[in-house]
Amino acid sequence: MGYWSEMLEGGWSVVEGMRVTVRRLVQPVVTVQYPRKHLQPSPAYRGHTELKRFAETETHACIACGTCQRRCPSGVIKVQGVKSHAKSSKVATHYLIDYTRCSLCGLCVECCPTQTLKFSTQFALEGVSRWDGVIDLIERLEENKS
Amino acid sequence: MWQALGNMLGADLSRLLLGLVIILAFSQLNALFLVWLERKVAGHIQLRPGPKEVGPFGLLQTIVDGIKLVGKELITPRLADRKLFVLAPVLVFMPVLVGFMVLPFSPGLIIRDMNVGLLLIFAFSTFSVLAILAGGWASNNKYALLGAIRSVAQNVAYEIPLLLSVMAVVLTVNSLRLSDIVSAQHRVWFFMLQPVAALIYLICATAETNRAPFDIPEAESELVAGFHTEYSGMRFGLFFLAEYTNMFVVCAVATALFFGGWYGPFGFQLGIPGVVWFLLKTYFLLFVIMWVRWTFPRLRFDQLMNFSWKVMIPLSLANLVVTAAVIKLI
Numbered sequence: 001m002g003y004w005s006e007m008l009e010g011g012w013s014v015v016e017g018m019r020v021t022v023r024r025l026v027q028p029v030v031t032v033q034y035p036r037k038h039l040q041p042s043p044a045y046r047g048h049t050e051l052k053r054f055a056e057t058e059t060h061a062c063i064a065c066g067t068c069q070r071r072c073p074s075g076v077i078k079v080q081g082v083k084s085h086a087k088s089s090k091v092a093t094h095y096l097i098d099y100t101r102c103s104l105c106g107l108c109v110e111c112c113p114t115q116t117l118k119f120s121t122q123f124a125l126e127g128v129s130r131w132d133g134v135i136d137l138i139e140r141l142e143e144n145k146s
Numbered sequence: 147m148w149q150a151l152g153n154m155l156g157a158d159l160s161r162l163l164l165g166l167v168i169i170l171a172f173s174q175l176n177a178l179f180l181v182w183l184e185r186k187v188a189g190h191i192q193l194r195p196g197p198k199e200v201g202p203f204g205l206l207q208t209i210v211d212g213i214k215l216v217g218k219e220l221i222t223p224r225l226a227d228r229k230l231f232v233l234a235p236v237l238v239f240m241p242v243l244v245g246f247m248v249l250p251f252s253p254g255l256i257i258r259d260m261n262v263g264l265l266l267i268f269a270f271s272t273f274s275v276l277a278i279l280a281g282g283w284a285s286n287n288k289y290a291l292l293g294a295i296r297s298v299a300q301n302v303a304y305e306i307p308l309l310l311s312v313m314a315v316v317l318t319v320n321s322l323r324l325s326d327i328v329s330a331q332h333r334v335w336f337f338m339l340q341p342v343a344a345l346i347y348l349i350c351a352t353a354e355t356n357r358a359p360f361d362i363p364e365a366e367s368e369l370v371a372g373f374h375t376e377y378s379g380m381r382f383g384l385f386f387l388a389e390y391t392n393m394f395v396v397c398a399v400a401t402a403l404f405f406g407g408w409y410g411p412f413g414f415q416l417g418i419p420g421v422v423w424f425l426l427k428t429y430f431l432l433f434v435i436m437w438v439r440w441t442f443p444r445l446r447f448d449q450l451m452n453f454s455w456k457v458m459i460p461l462s463l464a465n466l467v468v469t470a471a472v473i474k475l476i
Contacts, residue, residue, distance in 0.1 A: 003456075007457060014442075017441045017442060018437060018438070018441050020441070021191045021437060021440060021441040022437065024190070024191050024192070024193060025187070025190050025191050025437075026190075027193060028193075029189075029190065029193055029194060029195045030193045030194075031193070031194050031195055033195075
């Protein structure tokens, strides 16, 4: 490139760059002041898993088959269930996940035979002990009912 | 009070003393405001709000930062050259203050209207390079030394086109007195007659004050913090203060040389006092320097040198020769 054309091109790129930034300068600020204002997380947000509530039964459909428990690569799921009598199907009584070690791979959601798992949209979790990261999904479902 | 002081010290000395006090107060206030402005401009260019928590629009943020800086411990590295290490921040700040003495804020508001005013400013602004070299050398730190060396090389390269571009204006006015230079721009500001010189001056001034994209002496990404790596507390604060004050002086000189000083555009004063015009233009130029900083990435060292020796110096020299020829012919 010639001496003069390089200078002209460089000079023009300077003008172009300054034009971009001055436009930004007058555009509105995009920062959300977090503790005072909240953003609605997108429905596709992957928080920890939670049990779906089905409209027909008004409860979850977990049969405590343990597929998710075996499938989980981090081994953070523990499901317990009971049969009310010998011929009835199993119903989950406890569904525990240790969210502090969950890698959010979503295999549990995919492999669930009754499709009763989904991702919650909760993002601002806090706790003072590592056991605060262990969440009982059935308890959570009961709490959310009220 | 003015009379009493005048009787005691003589009019000249008391004027100087009073001026110095005003300069000191003004330079602190100016630095506080400029840091705030810089952070606001940076924020809004990146679609962030900038400081907003302390005081209205975050205006008190820099005062709080300043108090924190004053309260910090002054650390001197064990193997540093103690005397030089302590002296460097003072040495960097003092010459900047001298520049203020001859700045023509308005016809009556010049502390000392010297006939070598312009020369004085540029002679003393070169001191800051020495101070940076002293600081970087005395720190006994490889990053500080590298920053100092870069600063010297950069300033040697940029001093030449800076002075050559200024010389073009001096040739047209035939005076080094700043008030004479401003008076000559009553109708036409010199950036219309000398656009190349004005542009070269602004670019070189940015390099002279170590501002981005020419901030390689303190390149954070390569040299930690460059020449002030080892400085803490108010010693670092003085370097910072000197940088912002230096920016103000450089922009004020640009206003006086190219943008009509205390005059309004085309001789229309619009009822605004001269000093307000002067400050308005100066702060606009400061804003432009900040705008440039938040637009362009830092130059590589060889690019910086190439730009100076291959573009700036030949151009400013050609500009000077053409100006001299035109003046001779008219």
